[in-house]
Amino acid sequence: MxxxxxxxxxxxxxxxxxxxxxxxxxxxxxxxxxxxxxxxxxxxxxxxxxxxxxxxxxxxxxxxxxxxxxxxxxSDSSTLMNMMSSLSSSLDTLISNGQLAATPVIANTSIATVSAGTTTGSGTATLEVDTLAQAQTLASPTISSSATDVGSGSLTITFGTISGSTFTAGSSSPTTIAIAAGSSLSDVATDINNAGSGVTAYVTTNATGQQLVLTGQQGAENAFTVSATQDSSDPGLSQFAWSPGSSSSSSSGATLAQAATNASYVLNGVARTSTTNSITDAAPGISLNLTGTNQGNPTTISFSDPTQAITTGMTNLVTALNSIVSTLNTDTAIGGPLADSPGAQELQRALSSLSSTTVMPDAASGQPATLGDLGLTTNNDGTFTLDNTVLASALQSNASAVAAMFTTGANGVYATIDTLSLNANNSSDGNSLAxxxxxxxxxxxxxxxxxxxxxxxxxxxxxxxxxxxxxxxxxxxxxxxxxxxxxxxxxxxxxxxxxx
Structure with missing residues (x-):
């Protein structure tokens, strides 16, 4: 070293x-x-x-x-390291919050909430929601007193799918829950919740007494049955049992309050299903959280214009970079504390070529691939200037491609700056600042x-x-x-x- x-x-x-x-x-x-x-x-x-x-x-x-x-x-080396880390972190926050991306906006907000996906979107999309994903819910018969002994033995929960009155068990093993003698409805709810099967239980009160309510997870594949094994000397657990063949009007067992279903929707004319109502990257730049249905009346999803946000972001980036370069120039000047520092010199070299560094290696012909394509120019002293005319032209001709440069993926402006920061802060490299x-x-x-x-x-x-x-x-x-x-x-x- x-x-x-x-x-x-x-x-x-x-x-x-x-x-x-x-x-x-x-x-x-x-x-x-x-x-x-x-x-x-x-x-x-x-x-x-x-x-x-x-x-x-x-x-x-x-x-x-x-x-x-x-x-x-x-002290001076640590200052430069911290400045690079701060710049990388600020870019990450700015991009992760969607402030530099084309943000999706839905016309009918009662159907879904939309947010930016992990990729960049553009144009418009149509959304029609037929059904929402639901979790299966069972309700036990009403018991007049919360202190009533409900019996002892065990309850077994089995997951699978239901078609009509036919239940097909899934690949996961059934969960058996022991119920001790003298248990109340609240005790049974606690035992089920502690089992961690994926079914949650709670006790609800109605006009005639209390009921045990069991709720599974969203999606048709998360349907479940409940079977009861009763102690002969202390029966009663059968009131919590349920299977697709059970009569919903029977008072001897639980009733099906809501069936487990998948969400079904049509996005851009393509029919789709989902086990949950939260759908990440349903389309480029679009993540959905379905909240209602609009069958036969599709709504529109469009994208906000990121031009002003990107222009402001580039201006702030140039200001931050110039602060780092000015500090570097002072530290590495003849007689400066870091005049002979390989780490400072390497950072200086990397920044001097930043405007011409390819940040989007997969960019199509004619699309911006470097920060220079967005108007970033390097001055003789290593500081930077932003050519707003070049940036405005790039945004006008290909706004979505420019926005794609501001993501937290493997390529882009953030990835390039973050690599410089990581290199400067890499203590295992003897020639780095760290x-x-x-x-x-x-x-x-x-x-x-x-x-x-x-x-x-x-x-x-x-x-x-x-x-x-x-x-x-x-x-x-x-x-x-x-x-x-x-x-x-x-x-x-x-x-x-x-x-x-």
């Missing part, structure tokens, strides 16, 4: 370090001699601090400078370890110096004591000779 951090020449570093250390030590030595000459008492603590600090000061200064440089490089940030953080950790080692060595040296100065102080004190004694003796001898 190419390192971004800058270091000094080893020869000049060694020379500078030696010179600085020698100067500092010389000053400390002069102080020591002065102390000895004047008083014979050494300020050991101050001298040890000065000499031990002088020994490592140049190394510490260099390491702190490197740390500061790395911090700036990490990879170099990781490398620089490792360098900072190494420097922190070196500074810690220096602190330990400096402390050790200080302790050694204190020991030496203590011994020297003792020696000087002893010598001065001897000097004082000899001086006194000489004075005595001199005085004695004078007297005689």
């Amino acid at each position: 190419t390192s971004i951090s800058s270091t000094s020449s080893s020869t000049s570093t060694a020379s500078s370090s030696t010179s600085s250390a020698t100067t500092a030590q010389g000053s400390a030595t002069e102080a020591l001699l002065t102390e000895l000459g004047v008083s014979g008492n050494i300020d050991a603590s101050s001298l040890a601090d000065e000499l031990s600090a002088a020994q490592y000061s140049n190394q510490v200064d260099q390491l702190n400078t490197q740390t500061s440089t790395l911090t700036t490089q990490i 990879g170099q940030v990781s490398d620089m953080q490792t360098q900072q950790s190494t420097i922190a370890s070196q500074l810690s080692t220096i602190t330990t060595e400096q402390s050790t040296l200080r302790t050694q110096l204190l020991t030496q100065y203590a011994a020297l102080n003792a020696t000087v004190t002893a010598d001065k004591s001897t000097q004082s004694f000899l001086t006194q003796q000489v004075d005595l001898w001199t005085n004695s000779s004078s007297s005689s």
Whole structure:
């Protein structure tokens, strides 16, 4: 990996370090001699601090400078990474919300709600809904008291399809639910819901008492039967049983309140069915949620004009890109913190060719395939300009193809910007911005370890110096004591000779 951090020449570093250390030590030595000459008492603590600090000061200064440089490089790299991520995320949100797409609009809102599909739509479509998808619903006989013991044993739910009075079991296994003695309607509902079979149960109250209501899932293939196995000493569960051959007027078992059916509709003249009323990508650019029927009276689905939204979106895209390019230009200028950064240089190269990059490789002849086809041009300094005349022409001649460029699919404007963002934020690539940030953080950790080692060595040296100065102080004190004694003796001898 190419390192971004800058270091000094080893020869000049060694020379500078030696010179600085020698100067500092010389000053400390002069102080020591002065102390000895004047008083014979050494300020050991101050001298040890000065000499031990002088020994490592140049190394510490260099390491702190490197740390500061790395911090700036990490900060600037992270800023660029975040700017790319923010641009990608903003585009994703804008497109996912359908703000840059041709949005479908239905004339008869009581028939269905419509939303944009995963592809781009255009033109108009007709919709006629014959039947809605329904879930099978069963209702038990009414019980006058909610506390009534409904019996014990088990209930078995089997899924399949129903044709007339014939039930054909599906491929899924039946679900058997144990019902304990003393269970009430609410207890049975809880047991069924806890079984997770796909059938939900609840207790409803009417004028004469309470009923257990069972509801399955939408679609003809989600029809179900309920069979009961009763304890001979505690019967009663048969009131919840039901099969297609049961009499709907029978009071001994559940009744069919609603049959399971598929939705049937005609879209653009083509008859279709669906197991649910929610239909994704029913047609290019159209997802449906059926809510009513209009047999014999089809309604129209059209698409809103995305021209203004796309124009605004392109203008905002150029503004965001120029902010990134300006930051890059500052960081990579001669002497800039990222002047030697491969990650920054790669992002700069990718952005410089953005207007000519093919974002729609499958575009038909004559349809826009690059951002340049939408009016994006690159200036000499790498910033961008939007040619609104080119964009307006593209929208006028082929609005749907332009709108198709603004999706969250594998191709398009978002996919291209997102790829640039992912590349910049790919920490496993040593030459990316993220990879170099990781490398620089490792360098900072190494420097922190070196500074810690220096602190330990400096402390050790200080302790050694204190020991030496203590011994020297003792020696000087002893010598001065001897000097004082000899001086006194000489004075005595001199005085004695004078007297005689």
